[in-house]
Structure formats: structure tokens, C-alpha cells
Amino acid sequence: MEKVTYDPIGEIRSPFEEPSAVPVDPDEPSGAAGRVELDPEFEPGLDGLDGFSHVTILAHLHRSPADTLRAHPPFADGLEVGVFATASPNRPNPIAQTVVRLDSIEGTTLYVEGLDLLDGTPVLDLKPFAPKPSLLEELETGWIGEHLDQEY
Amino acid sequence: MEKVTYDPIGEIRSPFEEPSAVPVDPDEPSGAAGRVELDPEFEPGLDGLDGFSHVTILAHLHRSPADTLRAHPPFADGLEVGVFATASPNRPNPIAQTVVRLDSIEGTTLYVEGLDLLDGTPVLDLKPFAPKPSLLEELETGWIGEHLDQEY
Numbered sequence: 573m574e575k576v577t578y579d580p581i582g583e584i585r586s587p588f589e590e591p592s593a594v595p596v597d598p599d600e601p602s603g604a605a606g607r608v609e610l611d612p613e614f615e616p617g618l619d620g621l622d623g624f625s626h627v628t629i630l631a632h633l634h635r636s637p638a639d640t641l642r643a644h645p646p647f648a649d650g651l652e653v654g655v656f657a658t659a660s661p662n663r664p665n666p667i668a669q670t671v672v673r674l675d676s677i678e679g680t681t682l683y684v685e686g687l688d689l690l691d692g693t694p695v696l697d698l699k700p701f702a703p704k705p706s707l708l709e710e711l712e713t714g715w716i717g718e719h720l721d722q723e724y
Numbered sequence: 725m726e727k728v729t730y731d732p733i734g735e736i737r738s739p740f741e742e743p744s745a746v747p748v749d750p751d752e753p754s755g756a757a758g759r760v761e762l763d764p765e766f767e768p769g770l771d772g773l774d775g776f777s778h779v780t781i782l783a784h785l786h787r788s789p790a791d792t793l794r795a796h797p798p799f800a801d802g803l804e805v806g807v808f809a810t811a812s813p814n815r816p817n818p819i820a821q822t823v824v825r826l827d828s829i830e831g832t833t834l835y836v837e838g839l840d841l842l843d844g845t846p847v848l849d850l851k852p853f854a855p856k857p858s859l860l861e862e863l864e865t866g867w868i869g870e871h872l873d874q875e876y
Binding site for chain 2: 573574575576577578579580581583614616617618619620621622623624625626628630632641642653654655656657658659663664665667669671673694696697698699700701702703707708710711712713714715716717
């Protein structure tokens with residue numbers, strides 16, 4: 573199949589300089605404040621996003637090796653599963669999908685909370701986070717549900 | 725910023741041959757059944773995914789022109805907003821993020837329901853759909869909430 577090529581639309585500014593510093597424990601979600609800095613040309617694309625409390629960031633995990641199909645989730649003792657059953661950054665196409673709280677937008681800078689991305693991470697896309705309630709009513713959460721006290 | 729290049733991990737098989745056939749009305753979600761066909765080499769990456777009821781597909785919208793920063797959501801009369809405040813397929817990096825019900829997995833074929841992707845769409849990544857309940861409690865949904873009878 574043909575390769576797919578994207579031009580990043582901007583970059584993450586976060587307090588995390590190294591992969592080991594990025595928070596991974598879902599019981600203690602990152603409160604890290606930071607910024608999504610888009611290129612100025614994309615300003616018309618942000619109109620209306622400020623009405624949403626949360627934004628999904630799709631970003632390219634530029635420091636992930638993408639060299640394995642297996643993962644050991646950090647919060648599940650010894651469990652090994654397939655990468656596609658996890659959010660592990662080390663996956664064939666290392667695209668992060670992360671939801672952050674949107675505090676404000678100034679020009680093409682988004683001020684956000686709850687970042688779990690390295691400083692300098694290239695941003696590919698932004699979308700409003702607005703899941704359908706009907707989805708949540710019928711959710712089963714596989715190995716995550718067995719390893720966490722999450723209620724749905 | 726450097727370009728980002730990905731090799732698709734597989735392909736969508738859906739009943740939709742043309743963009744005009746793809747369902748877009750969130751009040752009548754697509755019940756379309758179809759398949760995600762991954763390349764056989766990725767089988768070890770699927771281990772554990774069958775415990776989840778819903779899967780997020782990240783896919784490359786290969787027939788989207790990516791030529792605008794504005795969108796007219798089809799279910800909101802005359803409203804025009806920025807593409808990053810929508811899920812419009814026509815966006816700078818046309819990456820779809822769509823959640824489907826996972827019926828079963830056979831080898832590297834996923835049988836799914838609720839597809840809104842064209843037949844032949846290249847697949848970039850799969851992740852389990854497992855949002856945190858705390859996120860949903862504090863959600864504001866911008867222009868979507870104003871144009872739909874959704875409850876959160």
C-alpha cells in the first residue's frame with residue numbers, strides 16, 4: 573500500500589523533555605499545563621473550537637522507536653498484550669491520540685491542561701472531544717477494566 | 725517542520741464506494757457492517773483487543789482534498805466553523821478518528837459495525853476505546869451541543 577505523508581500543523585510545548593518524565597498512570601492523570609502552538613496559517617481552522625472543554629490531539633510521537641507489536645502497560649503488573657489493545661507510544665505508526673482540557677485560545681496558541689506529550693512533539697490534527705452518550709452505555713473495556721477501578 | 729511518513733497497516737472493507745454514500749448524521753449513526761483487514765504481520769499486535777466492545781480506528785482519508793480550513797457540518801443548518809472544531813474529512817492532515825463496535829476478530833480481520841469510512845481506506849492505527857469517566861462529567865460540547873439533542 574502507498575505510504576502516507578503529512579506536514580505537521582504545529583508543535584507541543586510541555587514540561588516533559590524526556591520520555592521517562594511523561595506521566596502514564598491513569599489513576600493520577602497528568603495535570604501538566606502546556607501549549608499547542610499551530611502555524612499561523614491555520615488560524616481560520618480554530619474558529620468554534622473554544623466552545624469545547626476538551627480537545628483531542630493527534631500527534632506524531634517522534635521519539636518512539638516503533639519496533640514492537642507487544643506492550644507491557646505500566647499500570648498492569650507483568651501483563652503483556654498487543655500494542656493495538658493499548659495506547660503504548662511504541663507502535664507501528666506512532667500516532668498519539670490524547671485528550672486535554674482546553675483553557676483558552678490566543679491566535680493559534682492553545683493553552684491546555686493534562687498533557688502527556690513530550691516538548692517538541694509534532695501535531696498532526698486537532699478535533700473536538702465529544703463522544704456519543706450511547707457509546708458509553710454499551711462499553712466493555714477488556715484488560716483495562718480488569719486492572720483498574722474504572723466505572724462506566 | 726519535518727514531514728511525517730507512515731506505512732498503512734491495513735485497509736477498510738465497507739459498503740461505501742463513494743464519499744456521498746458515507747453516513748454523516750449523528751442522530752442516525754451508521755450501522756454499517758464491514759471489516760478492518762490488517763496485514764498478517766500485525767497479528768501479534770491484536771492480542772487482547774477482543775476484550776473491548778469498541779475500537780478507535782485512525783485512518784487516512786485518501787479521497788479527501790485537504791484544501792480548506794472551514795467546514796459546514798451537514799447536520800447544522802448553514803453553520804460555518806473551523807475544521808479543527810469538526811470531524812470534517814476535508815482537513816489539512818485528513819486523519820479520520822472513528823469509533824466502531826467490535827464484533828469479532830479472525831486472524832488479522834476485524835469484523836466491525838458502525839463504519840463511516842470508504843471501502844479501500846488505508847488504516848494507520850487501532851486503539852481500544854476507553855475514555856475516562858471523569859472526562860465525561862466535565863464536558864462542554866461547543867457548537868455540537870447547540871445543534872443536537874445530546875445529553876452528557
